[in-house]
Amino acid sequence: MLGLKMATDPRWANLVEKNIEEVLTDHAWCEQKAATNAITLMVKYPHYPELVKEMIKICQEEIEHFGMVHDIILQRGYELGPERKDPYVHDLLKYIRRGGSKEQQLVDHLLFAAMIEARSCERFRILSQEIADAELQEFYHELMVSEATHYTTFIKLAKKYGTNIDVDKNWQEFLEYEAEIIQQYGKDQSIHG
Numbered sequence: 766m767l768g769l770k771m772a773t774d775p776r777w778a779n780l781v782e783k784n785i786e787e788v789l790t791d792h793a794w795c796e797q798k799a800a801t802n803a804i805t806l807m808v809k810y811p812h813y814p815e816l817v818k819e820m821i822k823i824c825q826e827e828i829e830h831f832g833m834v835h836d837i838i839l840q841r842g843y844e845l846g847p848e849r850k851d852p853y854v855h856d857l858l859k860y861i862r863r864g865g866s867k868e869q870q871l872v873d874h875l876l877f878a879a880m881i882e883a884r885s886c887e888r889f890r891i892l893s894q895e896i897a898d899a900e901l902q903e904f905y906h907e908l909m910v911s912e913a914t915h916y917t918t919f920i921k922l923a924k925k926y927g928t929n930i931d932v933d934k935n936w937q938e939f940l941e942y943e944a945e946i947i948q949q950y951g952k953d954q955s956i957h958g
Contacts, residue, residue, distance in 0.1 A: 767883040767916065768936070770944035777888075777951045778895035784954045785898070786838070790846040791955040793834040795885065798851070799915075800827035802878055810871060813926060819918050826911060837904065853957035854881060856946045860939060872927035876939050879919035881957075884947070886912035888956055 781788045803824035807817050838845050857880055861873045886909050893906035924932045950958055 767887060767913075768940055769883055769887055769947075770940050771947045773887060773891055773947075773951050775891055775895050778891050780952070780954050781892065782896050782898070785901070786841070786843040787846075787954045788956065789834055789838050789841075789843065791849045791958075793831050793838065793845060794848045795851065795956050796827050796831035796834060797848075798854075799878075799881070800824045800831065802881075803827060806874060806878070809874075815925065816922055819922060823915055823918065826915070830908060830911070833904070837901075849955065851955075851957055853884070853946070853950050857881065857943065860942045866929075868927060868929060872923045872930050872932060872935065875919045875923040875926070876932075876936055879916050879923065879936075880939060880943055882912050882916035882919060884943070884957060886916055 800823075803820040807820045807824075810816055835845055857877060861877055862869065865873075889905045889909035889912060893902050893909055896902060896905075920932075920936070923936075927935075952958070
């Protein structure tokens with residue numbers, strides 16, 4: 766369903782288990798950034814009512830997820846560390862075209878968001894299946910479902926608003942690019958790393 770061309774090695778979950786506190790902090794900040802991205806889309810494209818409505822929902826869910834991760838951090842006696850940089854997202858941004866029509870810019874932004882949601886969904890699936898912590902298995906299963914919904918929302922909106930663009934072709938090309946860069950990731954104790 767996600768269309769990702771390169772799967773994460775399930776052994777990545779072993780890295781995660783070695784430092785759950787670090788991964789939870791990284792995850793919390795990923796959720797905050799996803800909420801911020803939804804707000805950015807609303808601010809840049811307020812004249813698209815369906816987009817605004819969907820971004821309101823996504824923003825609310827993402828900030829709720831941030832709160833849920835923060836609660837787990839506190840329940841386990843950990844501390845939310847400072848915001849983390851996300852090299853994977855930085856590498857994805859290199860693919861986005863600069864300039865071009867407003868329609869192309871919107872489609873690129875929506876596909877960028879869809880890609881992050883797709884990879885997050887895949888990583889959450891791995892965590893829900895591979896880590897030994899039963900509480901986190903259940904938690905990540907729930908988030909996997911949510912991320913899949915966000916992914917499909919972004920793709921649907923790209924197709925709706927990209928009427929003069931071959932969105933499917935753009936998406937396939939972006940998937941190929943993502944498959945190249947993801948090869949250098951999956952070796953760190955972070956959601957995308």
